[in-house]
Amino acid sequence: MLYGGDYNPEQWPRDVWEHDMRLLREASINEVTLNVFSWAALQPDEQTYDFSRLDDIVELVSNNGMQIIMATSTGALPAWMSFKYPDVERVDFDGRKHRHGARQNACPNSPTYRRYAAELAGKLAERYSSLDNLVAWHVSNEYEGMCYCPNCARAYRDWLRGRYGSIDHLNSVWGTDFWGHTYDSFDQIYPPDRAGDGSYDDPCAVLPAASLDYARFFDDSVIGAYKVEKEAIRNVDQHTPITTNFMGNFYQYDYQHWAKDIDIAAWDCYPRLGTPPSDTAFWHDVIRCLKQRPFLLMEQTPSRMNWMPYNALKRPGQMRQQSWQAIAHGADSVQFFQMRRSRYGCEKFHGAVIDADGTDKTRTFQEVAALGRELAQVGSLIVGSMPKARVAMVFDWSSWRGLRNAIGPSTDLDYLREAKAMYAELYRRNISVDVVSADADFSVYDVVLAPTLYIVSEHHAARLNDYVQHGGTLVLTVMSAISDEHDVLHQGFTPAPFHETSGVWTMETDALAPDCTVPLCFGGGASKSIEADADHHESEPAGRVLCDIVVPDDDTEVLATYGEGQFYAGKPAITRHREGSGLCYYAGTFLNVPAMREFIGSVLAEAGIPTIETDPGVSINTRYTQAGEALTFIINDTAEPRTVAIPRDGVDLLAQAPVALKAGVATQLPPFGVMLLR
């Protein structure tokens, strides 16, 4: 199992490098990611390449037995390129042309940038692909941001021509007769910046279809820039995996759309102060399902971040717990940003394995070293194993983007938050989940949850309807299937494409005032009206943010109704409908924690999917080796001790001395404690 991360020794004299090696070996580090931001050094001018310093670093780390992930260094432009070829620089939403600065600063549609990036990637491949200890190529670094420049405008028009053929077709699909926006030619179309239709209210969109298309085009643009580097490497090196590092919570880049072009999924995991562990697990599951294979945890901080408002230290044991959580969800590496703390630049307050003191005396170093010993011992058992999930959640970038663009019905509507809220209930129940795209093969799952699947094409709707017909259980919610893939309203009884399957018509949707909730009555029983007392506001089931006025079909079962407080008191809120051999649930409001517990509980019970009840903050996950052996990870996500009932007979591989454990025996987990049951 890879254990390492970013190493940028350029900031120190060479005697420090040797010193670093000794410390890193002491910490059982076996991998370094090199060359992340060295373009200016590797290519000091347009004609010259100079790999001498990188050669030295490669030799050093190789001699010290480290494996290498080699970055291509194209995440930040060299100054000479920015000034000689200004087309490589981006134009921002406000129309401002940028100069040399920041990072992820290249326009992905700049031919100059693409040409030189490919040339550099090719030269790196020629020089280093034969290294025995090269384990992967890492193209660029944390792709992010948008560009609105003339390069992009031209490329966008070509992309649109390819997609729509004629301007009339585009006008029709985009609905440009709205507010008289009709275009006469593709030449009149520009990226939606503040001077155009982005101007109304960032990030709201006058023409949602145009905004969606620009996002999709931009995905293709950045993927295109990635692929010219990938191809340059592949010309030389046909075997080493090629990837780039993704991030969580970025609606701008659709990683599911990227998946086909990466060889192994990798991401950088930075939970902030107060991030629930289930939110982190959600993204682990998204990333694992991109390739349905183990992924790389390519970055995390060993101690603190610097770019959050409040950069708390990871508590003793917490870095270990987070690392094991990643592994439990499918990571085959534990990597850090970074090996040694920056001397300068805006990340100098970011944590590192080696701090400014340059010793092994820090708590951080010692925890890194302890985890290194553990991984050296058991890592090879784990590598290649995978979780198995009977439940899938559909997570859809188009719905995310569409709802971000939407003007109405409520500014409190947050696609990502609602997906995570439903995921959290599955996490609490220790149920393995695949978080997949709308193109996934649903037939392998007993239950498919599709919260807030706002954008659904006819094609995707047909796949999900078919899944229910053939016995699947589908869960839909308020704001389902409002729009098609161009964010054009489906006509008919909402959710029109699922009207028959769901057995409901959501006649209208009420937006609640901020902090207002509506009580929910399950099972026909009376629900108490929710009291204003803040201490109890989560104690009773309730709906949040939006409430559908649901009109159920005659054969639709009502699982919950709205309680007192609004004019739709007593009306259906949650329903279930049998269609074909399957079941379709519809939740007409976003559920608070007690309501989610009740609702998901009944869905799972009906589907025969067992919950593993644990104390709050204890999570249990299992990976299965290719030989079928189960590896069960029992993790205390909290800073307090917890008790857990051992889920099955086994041996804790992380215990000081191996102990046979019996299923059902109550066992103590220390704060942030971890057991690995074989």
Add this chain to the structure above:
Amino acid sequence: MLYGGDYNPEQWPRDVWEHDMRLLREASINEVTLNVFSWAALQPDEQTYDFSRLDDIVELVSNNGMQIIMATSTGALPAWMSFKYPDVERVDFDGRKHRHGARQNACPNSPTYRRYAAELAGKLAERYSSLDNLVAWHVSNEYEGMCYCPNCARAYRDWLRGRYGSIDHLNSVWGTDFWGHTYDSFDQIYPPDRAGDGSYDDPCAVLPAASLDYARFFDDSVIGAYKVEKEAIRNVDQHTPITTNFMGNFYQYDYQHWAKDIDIAAWDCYPRLGTPPSDTAFWHDVIRCLKQRPFLLMEQTPSRMNWMPYNALKRPGQMRQQSWQAIAHGADSVQFFQMRRSRYGCEKFHGAVIDADGTDKTRTFQEVAALGRELAQVGSLIVGSMPKARVAMVFDWSSWRGLRNAIGPSTDLDYLREAKAMYAELYRRNISVDVVSADADFSVYDVVLAPTLYIVSEHHAARLNDYVQHGGTLVLTVMSAISDEHDVLHQGFTPAPFHETSGVWTMETDALAPDCTVPLCFGGGASKSIEADADHHESEPAGRVLCDIVVPDDDTEVLATYGEGQFYAGKPAITRHREGSGLCYYAGTFLNVPAMREFIGSVLAEAGIPTIETDPGVSINTRYTQAGEALTFIINDTAEPRTVAIPRDGVDLLAQAPVALKAGVATQLPPFGVMLLR
């Protein structure tokens, strides 16, 4: 009575149009507003006009017996014009030239825009003015926004030359020696954007006179653009009323200044979640008084808006209640945005008479149809009748703008809020109010309220002083008459132009800390100090935001003093002064609800204007027909049942069956219930 609204059938195939007609007739819709955003379709290029689709729509709705309000479609530019003649596009406050996008996107001073807008309006008039069912022309749509482009700069300089003659005169009036701003020529004057004197802090103004003048100039610019269309229509059609639709709460456009150029007042009424009914009534009264004739309620939503943060549904009965409130205040139409819900574009979450299901089954449709039946029955009785008011409130755009521009004395000072706060107390008392400009004929009113009349020219001051001399009752407040029409301080004992009439000198004005209030003691009695307990903070009379240190003349009566808490405890806060045959009240602080109740109560009692006391949320208004018959509207503004004492004998025209009602009899009003007493 017109019952209808915006109809944009262009988004659907023609078979849907026929279907729509059937449904709209079922809802008693008798009018449609057409052609609001069709410029791009009507004039597909510079040389070509194509009215064929509009012809079809006109024929369809005419055949279905609908009346037509015909928009001129100039509220959004066609793309070819934006790109061929960029001078039609606006430059924003930040200096950014806009491209094709959004709406209300034309520079009103662009000669190109004016030429083509007039040409289109003329062609529409030629084609459709002979229609029997044409009831009005609707120029552009919801004029809004500002422009700071070179067209505007040139036109502004011409406007200033016309107003001031010489640059020396302008320097003197504007006070440009402040901070050495003296101009050498008109060519040095630019619109006050962020690169100039708007730069200090938007929307604050270094030279308040300049900012006021730009606002006035811009009024004239947009009115000018409106008038070229109006004139083009009048060249063809001498009779049909011409108007445009105003909006509430827009300080940028002075509708009182517009009034002379519209034939009938019209506005779009969009109260948001939590807007008090009195705020809505306030704007109805502003709009009615523009022409002192019934107005058009040209838009409202039948169910929900989309562009608010929280777009709650109108409750059952609430759309009807709001419609009747408009009528009670002088509306002669009830119109909706819109007939059918948009399929695409950023308003697709906005409510409509016909929803995406395309049926008559929605609650919204059924409520629209029910109101339609009611209006069909009684509307013709009401049309042309008017309220009668003995009380006027002066609402003054210059004061509003001047205080928005002001740097100091408190950011909590809000002209519109204070006007509405005083209006709310009259609304609670069911007293009919005319909300008028400072140019109104005050002699017809017993009481004139002029809250926060910050900007008062000598001319306007003389009119109000004269009104008091001849027996009127005038109410002034803190921040009265600080500045003249150029926002230059009146010199003398503040409020200098009213010093004699008011009998007070407001020596200084204290700004209170946020959420701080000062208790007020009325009638010499002791007022308890206000406790911190949030539940009681409105229970005792108190002053808010600003407190004058009032120095009364010897013959000035003190009605209230400040209570404990500030150094001016015991000093006069509210006074009354007899001048000539009249009375002038001065409130030296903004009043909370109990203080406003006490103060306005004593003003009205002295003036002999009776209050009609009702339960909270019940409002009673009367319109008088030209024959002198009274039509009394009794409305429950709330979602709870209310009891009302019938104010006079009559018959409720809205009852299922006519019932004779006796004055004084307590009667139940259901939630949002309405009675129309003849």
Add this chain to the structure above:
Amino acid sequence: MLYGGDYNPEQWPRDVWEHDMRLLREASINEVTLNVFSWAALQPDEQTYDFSRLDDIVELVSNNGMQIIMATSTGALPAWMSFKYPDVERVDFDGRKHRHGARQNACPNSPTYRRYAAELAGKLAERYSSLDNLVAWHVSNEYEGMCYCPNCARAYRDWLRGRYGSIDHLNSVWGTDFWGHTYDSFDQIYPPDRAGDGSYDDPCAVLPAASLDYARFFDDSVIGAYKVEKEAIRNVDQHTPITTNFMGNFYQYDYQHWAKDIDIAAWDCYPRLGTPPSDTAFWHDVIRCLKQRPFLLMEQTPSRMNWMPYNALKRPGQMRQQSWQAIAHGADSVQFFQMRRSRYGCEKFHGAVIDADGTDKTRTFQEVAALGRELAQVGSLIVGSMPKARVAMVFDWSSWRGLRNAIGPSTDLDYLREAKAMYAELYRRNISVDVVSADADFSVYDVVLAPTLYIVSEHHAARLNDYVQHGGTLVLTVMSAISDEHDVLHQGFTPAPFHETSGVWTMETDALAPDCTVPLCFGGGASKSIEADADHHESEPAGRVLCDIVVPDDDTEVLATYGEGQFYAGKPAITRHREGSGLCYYAGTFLNVPAMREFIGSVLAEAGIPTIETDPGVSINTRYTQAGEALTFIINDTAEPRTVAIPRDGVDLLAQAPVALKAGVATQLPPFGVMLLR
């Protein structure tokens, strides 16, 4: 003692001027500051100068016995210059070129601006330097703001060439290999605006060294512009003091760096509603220590400001109290903005000695006149005397700027706030403090407090270490000595340059969640855990914002440990270490009020510096005349009466009649009362 301030009679006709003179003499005003914003009037075009109006004003005030501080009027550009020579106008952070507007609008690096500013200053000197009543030249006015224009870019490159010689050296010092930022030549360097490295997140800096250098360069630029005027005056007038008026709380301009170029320190003091008196005193002490001589209180408002959100009136007596506070801390003048309230422009709500009524009847006028009488009586005794301080606080603009630029560790970290928090405890104890730069002569102080001295060069560290070695007492805190003068991390055991002196290693630093605190246990005793009860949250000693994990040396004494709540409970929080003949304290967290009291109390006790305990809000300060006589100022900073024990025998010079007062006698101070004990 000077008593006067800004006088701008240009806004009124000349008969008003005479009237003003009578009133100002009535108020004992003996000085006016003239000509602050008259450039446009003095130089109506490029070729013409016209001093006639200024001559008249000078004659008028001279005839009335007033002294004159003559401004050079260069704080706002004349319009003709802005339009004829656009290079004089600034470019803002967003890249926007400004037009004529606002004030402090000149680019300090514009050759045009410098040429004409010097020419005007020279002509003023020629014309007025021979006046008997000229007491000082006042260059420009309230220098502020930044510029990012091409003039500045060119000058910046020259400045950098001068500083670093070669681009390689600059790359090395700035750490440009971070994110591949390496520059190939100085021509690639631009001011850090939003299009460059300022773009990431204003005001955060990708390359902190670059941001620091731009701030230093800009200091030099504005000082350069100041100096061309100063030199033009000095060519004519070798004797009159030359200065400009500084402001508080402006991190952009390093007044300690300015100090050598001003002849007398002067500042404008505008405490806002709620500013603690100790914050005001802090800035008085900063300003006094610039020259270690009495300073000018060049502006304050006699009643209210206008540019705060809430512009409360100064309470009765409060203007007097604030004036005496300034004097107690070393002011040798009391000056107001302004003599007469503006008729127009954005400062028309600002208070003035004479209000819009133009009389002596206002409370403000009467308080000004009363203070004038007092100063006329005792002022000459005070002038030239100085406080004596045994305690110094280091206040360092580089640390302030560096922490503002920093991304991490906590957005709640505020250098200025922490300096003021420590100062407040000294103020409470009535201990005289010099607030000095890191270049001060520390040997004259018993205690040097260096809170949050984030940036420390080797040179400055050596001076402080040396100070301790030779017997001094040094107080350091969390975030001390993290970076060198280029904001590059010191390598070693943090705080590396003070590691030996402080006897601690701060292994890690935790950032607390908002509003979270950590209890502190002093003296080994147990500290109660802090309860959530808001009323008590300041009652127990606690740490705030950041908490170091402190590793003390063996010979380091632990003064306080962390209480319960975080994983470092029980660990050292505050330490003391004896080094050489001195002592070094280290506080590993920011202290709340009780903890600061405890900590500073023990530091002072150990150093033998006595506290003068007074009731809350009573402050006692002493100035010593050159003859060694003590003048003790006893001031009630509050609006309530207070009792004070007379600190020594003396006579109150401000009493109605002189009374001999005995040390220790309890005496009543009325609200905002002041005694001056001789």
